[in-house]
Amino acid sequence: MAGRGKGLKLSQRLEDYIEAVLVQVRQHGVARVRDIAAATNVSKSSVTAALKQLAQKGLIEHAPYEFVTLTERGREVAKRILRKHNLLTSFLFNVLGIDRDLAEKNACRIEHVIDSKVLERLNLLASYTQQCPLGANEWLERFSAYVKQQESGMSTSKDEQAEPAGAGAGDKQITLEQMKPGQSGKVKKIKADGLTRQRLMDMGLTPGADFFVERVAPLGDPVEIKVRDYHLSLRKAEASCIIVEPMEQ
Amino acid sequence: MEEKKLVVALAGNPNSGKTTIFNAITGARQHVGNYPGVTVEKKEGYTTYKGVRIEVVDLPGTYSLTAYSIEEVIARNFIIDNSPDVVVDIIDASNLERNLYLATQIIELGVPLVLAFNMSDLAKSRGFKIDTEKLSGLLGVPIVETVGHKGEGIDKLLDTIIAVGQEASTSVVARQHRPNYGSEIEPHIRELTEQIERLCTKDRARWFAIKLLENDNETIKRLGKPDGGCPEHLQEILAHANRIREHIEGITGDAAEIVFAERRYGFISGACTEAVTRTAESRHEMSDRIDKVLTNRYLGLPIFAILMYLMFQMTFTLGSPLVDQLDTLKDILAGAISDLWPAHMQESTLKSLVIDGIIEGVGTVLSFVPLIMLLFLAIAFLEDSGYMARAAFVIDRLMHKIGLHGKSFIPMLIGFGCTVPAVMATRTIESRRDRLTTILVLPLMSCSARVPIYTLIIGAFFPTHQGFWFFLMYLIGILIAIIFAKVFRVSLFKGESAPFVMELPPYRLPTARGLLIHMWERTWMFIKKAGTIIFMIVIILWALATWPKLPARQKGIFEQQRSQVRADKRITPKQINERLAEIAAKEHEAELEYSAIGRIGKFIAPVFKPCGFDWKISTAIIPSFAAKEVFVGQMGIIYSVGEEASEESEPLREKLQKNYSPLVGFSIMLFLLVSLPCVATFAVTAREAGLCWAIFQVTYLTILAWILTTIVYQVGSRLI
Numbered sequence: 001m002a003g004r005g006k007g008l009k010l011s012q013r014l015e016d017y018i019e020a021v022l023v024q025v026r027q028h029g030v031a032r033v034r035d036i037a038a039a040t041n042v043s044k045s046s047v048t049a050a051l052k053q054l055a056q057k058g059l060i061e062h063a064p065y066e067f068v069t070l071t072e073r074g075r076e077v078a079k080r081i082l083r084k085h086n087l088l089t090s091f092l093f094n095v096l097g098i099d100r101d102l103a104e105k106n107a108c109r110i111e112h113v114i115d116s117k118v119l120e121r122l123n124l125l126a127s128y129t130q131q132c133p134l135g136a137n138e139w140l141e142r143f144s145a146y147v148k149q150q151e152s153g154m155s156t157s158k159d160e161q162a163e164p165a166g167a168g169a170g171d172k173q174i175t176l177e178q179m180k181p182g183q184s185g186k187v188k189k190i191k192a193d194g195l196t197r198q199r200l201m202d203m204g205l206t207p208g209a210d211f212f213v214e215r216v217a218p219l220g221d222p223v224e225i226k227v228r229d230y231h232l233s234l235r236k237a238e239a240s241c242i243i244v245e246p247m248e249q
Numbered sequence: 250m251e252e253k254k255l256v257v258a259l260a261g262n263p264n265s266g267k268t269t270i271f272n273a274i275t276g277a278r279q280h281v282g283n284y285p286g287v288t289v290e291k292k293e294g295y296t297t298y299k300g301v302r303i304e305v306v307d308l309p310g311t312y313s314l315t316a317y318s319i320e321e322v323i324a325r326n327f328i329i330d331n332s333p334d335v336v337v338d339i340i341d342a343s344n345l346e347r348n349l350y351l352a353t354q355i356i357e358l359g360v361p362l363v364l365a366f367n368m369s370d371l372a373k374s375r376g377f378k379i380d381t382e383k384l385s386g387l388l389g390v391p392i393v394e395t396v397g398h399k400g401e402g403i404d405k406l407l408d409t410i411i412a413v414g415q416e417a418s419t420s421v422v423a424r425q426h427r428p429n430y431g432s433e434i435e436p437h438i439r440e441l442t443e444q445i446e447r448l449c450t451k452d453r454a455r456w457f458a459i460k461l462l463e464n465d466n467e468t469i470k471r472l473g474k475p476d477g478g479c480p481e482h483l484q485e486i487l488a489h490a491n492r493i494r495e496h497i498e499g500i501t502g503d504a505a506e507i508v509f510a511e512r513r514y515g516f517i518s519g520a521c522t523e524a525v526t527r528t529a530e531s532r533h534e535m536s537d538r539i540d541k542v543l544t545n546r547y548l549g550l551p552i553f554a555i556l557m558y559l560m561f562q563m564t565f566t567l568g569s570p571l572v573d574q575l576d577t578l579k580d581i582l583a584g585a586i587s588d589l590w591p592a593h594m595q596e597s598t599l600k601s602l603v604i605d606g607i608i609e610g611v612g613t614v615l616s617f618v619p620l621i622m623l624l625f626l627a628i629a630f631l632e633d634s635g636y637m638a639r640a641a642f643v644i645d646r647l648m649h650k651i652g653l654h655g656k657s658f659i660p661m662l663i664g665f666g667c668t669v670p671a672v673m674a675t676r677t678i679e680s681r682r683d684r685l686t687t688i689l690v691l692p693l694m695s696c697s698a699r700v701p702i703y704t705l706i707i708g709a710f711f712p713t714h715q716g717f718w719f720f721l722m723y724l725i726g727i728l729i730a731i732i733f734a735k736v737f738r739v740s741l742f743k744g745e746s747a748p749f750v751m752e753l754p755p756y757r758l759p760t761a762r763g764l765l766i767h768m769w770e771r772t773w774m775f776i777k778k779a780g781t782i783i784f785m786i787v788i789i790l791w792a793l794a795t796w797p798k799l800p801a802r803q804k805g806i807f808e809q810q811r812s813q814v815r816a817d818k819r820i821t822p823k824q825i826n827e828r829l830a831e832i833a834a835k836e837h838e839a840e841l842e843y844s845a846i847g848r849i850g851k852f853i854a855p856v857f858k859p860c861g862f863d864w865k866i867s868t869a870i871i872p873s874f875a876a877k878e879v880f881v882g883q884m885g886i887i888y889s890v891g892e893e894a895s896e897e898s899e900p901l902r903e904k905l906q907k908n909y910s911p912l913v914g915f916s917i918m919l920f921l922l923v924s925l926p927c928v929a930t931f932a933v934t935a936r937e938a939g940l941c942w943a944i945f946q947v948t949y950l951t952i953l954a955w956i957l958t959t960i961v962y963q964v965g966s967r968l969i
């Protein structure tokens with residue numbers, strides 16, 4: 001934790017951006033303003049402004065119209081933030097049993113304010129649950145049963161809290177099947193398994209891939225999309241296994 | 250001079266132009282066969298270039314190297330087991346990212362690799378500027394730009410293959426850059442790799458590790474084998490791999506397979522963004538514009554219907570006269586041989602074998618060749634132009650409803666012409682399950698050989714409303730096909746249905762050379778393979794109809810009758826000829842009754858009794874296995890209306906009317922529609938799907954035909 005970046009004070013917003021840059025670099029090898037804007041849900045111009053600030057602090061290198069790369073120092077800072085994010089997400093998801101989307105969103109907010117000591121404790125608790133004398137699964141199962149029992153009366157409150165103001169599409173998962181011709185989006189998650197999953201992966205429909213819905217077949221079933229610069233058709237049954245994030249036009 | 254030899258394997262995505270490169274390298278020196286044990290086509294060829302003999306094996310076209318399809322397993326096992334000196338991955342340069350995905354997997358296999366960026370002209374015209382030098386540096390793999398159909402870049406590709414092939418493979422592989430799976434995953438891959446190296450094999454340990462993390466069944470099996478694997482440590486390694494998988498899923502929230510694929514694509518996108526620039530944003534490409542019309546919401550289906558109709562019309566209007574001409578040619582040949590035959594041996598068995606057996610039987614089947622060539626030409630055009638994928642796209646919904654695939658439609662349609670090319674056309678269906686289902690129900694599409702039968706029976710028993718009865722027969726076939734496609738899907742081929750994730754390749758103008766090669770390959774396959782089996786069965790059928798011969802005493806009776814007629818002074822020469830023909834027909838009937846086929850017919854007649862058939866019909870059904878329309882001629886022979894019996898012949902119709910009820914007539918049509926497909930279909934199914942499936946097809950169709958006919962006849966005869 002005590003890296004060179006520790007003395008550096010970044011605003012929440014800048015922390016989010018540098019984290020997004022690292023995620024993009026890991027996913028695609030490089031980061032582009034367009035992708036960062038899509039991932040953080042803001043306009044390209046605000047991304048550019050933020051990147052400028054990060055560049056001034058010597059965390060990234062970014063000349064206009066080129067890819068964003070992290071400096072040695074920037075990479076370390078970003079890794080630290082991303083680690084916090086991952087630890088928090090896995091704690092919320094694995095221990096508290098909060099569903100992944102909500103866990104992600106909360107981790108995004110907590111990561112900026114949590115002290116490293118508290119985080120480490122949470123982390124220890126998480127690993128303790130795994131090796132607890134009671135048996136990891138039993139412990140978690142009992143807890144989740146208890147949660148269910150307690151929450152059964154007030155199930156809606158959770159969702160309301162999960163909704164930060166102006167977050168757009170909300171918690172409802174949108175699948176590729178629901179997308180209309182002319183819309184574009186990004187793959188978030190693949191829910192199929194076995195052969196279907198493998199085929200979708202092989203054809204380049206991996207999480208993070210951009211796509212554009214070209215058309216629906218005359219009889220209304222297979223849909224045609226453009227992904228990675230080529231045309232692909234898939235049945236609605238398969239499309240409904242793909243959770244997507246629609247892009248604003 | 251000592252000749253050096255290199256074995257080169259060609260890999261690549263479907264539609265990447267792999268075949269054109271293969272043809273450009275090997276020319277006519279090709280051999281088409283199957284991979285051992287499976288019906289996946291294996292093409293091999295060779296060329297000699299600068300004193301080096303280069304043997305090229307064309308691997309099946311695949312998008313990936315997982316264990317999910319036979320093609321992929323074959324391609325992968327070939328690379329692992331046969332260790333080719335060089336693997337050439339043909340890349341469609343205009344569709345770079347997805348094509349490079351296969352390349353990353355080949356790199357992970359650790360073999361000397363050369364990338365051929367094919368269709369580089371197309372990539373340029375689409376506005377891609379690829380810095381191949383830079384990309385080659387980023388991947389650590391030599392790249393050669395080619396334009397397959399123009400033969401450009403082939404020499405350079407061969408130079409590169411030789412250069413890479415003559416270097417030690419370890420140093421070639423050491424230069425390659427493998428995808429990096431990131432700091433959370435890499436340490437675990439290393440751990441597992443080290444464990445595999447320690448306990449199992451040093452060969453491709455990293456690849457094994459990655460595949461185990463991707464939960465690849467084929468790899469688990471391979472490690473479980475005593476040779477090259479380590480069954481004693483397998484459980485330990487698998488447990489370790491599973492722990493890592495769970496860990497990966499825990500930190501990323503996605504299955505390990507997804508994470509690996511995602512990182513591979515990430516590696517590719519990273520490399521591409523550095524080495525590829527788009528000079529022009531060419532949004533409205535030609536291909537997109539064509540698609541706007543051809544797959545249009547409203548126009549898509551009508552255009553599809555028109556194209557199918559045109560294909561059918563073209564094939565049968567151009568093909569049928571050629572078939573007739575070949576048929577005539579066959580008769581002329583038979584006549585010529587008969588004339589040339591030494592006079593004193595006119596009655597020899599050998600002559601009968603040559604004329605009635607070989608020329609008649611094989612000739613009939615071979616006379617279909619023009620039809621088949623034209624159909625394959627049309628199909629090659631649809632495939633090479635890129636429309637085939639659109640046709641499947643447009644019609645898939647309908648086909649999926651009945652448990653088939655969008656690509657099953659065209660074979661079904663061809664099935665109305667002839668089942669043989671239809672079975673061969675199922676090759677475009679990638680999923681084996683879909684393909685087998687399609688093949689199994691194909692004979693139920695009333696092919697053109699059923700037409701003479703329908704014409705005879707409908708003409709005899711249902712002279713009014715002929716159109717309706719014709720339509721009814723076609724409809725019954727289609728309905729049974731739909732029902733059985735469904736039945737097979739829930740019984741024989743149940744389980745996860747194959748995903749319909751299909752590329753819609755850009756439209757291309759097919760080259761004449763490509764079309765001709767495609768057409769000829771398949772036609773030749775028909776002539777060669779089907780020809781041998783058909784030949785055999787035709788001979789058997791001929792032998793059954795020839796032996797045992799009428800005893801001399803009975804033959805003598807006919808001779809006696811003949812001389813009596815000839816000696817009769819009271820009748821005109823014309824009457825003499827008529828009487829002689831009558832006697833010949835009677836003799837033929839007696840011969841047939843005495844022959845093995847006649848005896849079998851009589852023997853199995855009780856089996857057909859519930860269907861309403863007597864021994865005469867039973868006897869005529871057996872040779873209809875050679876070709877369905879033979880039934881008509883056979884009935885003619887049995888009813889002694891002379892050899893000239895045809896579906897239009899009045900005497901035969903009258904005889905049928907006199908002897909049978911309309912119900913029996915309908916039963917005959919139903920039985921011949923459903924029952925055992927013809928020899929050519931059997932042969933081609935055996936070739937395409939395997940002998941077991943061919944036998945299964947014959948069996949199920951015949952039993953089904955018997956049951957249906959019995960029900961119809963029994964219920965019908967009680968009602969009427």
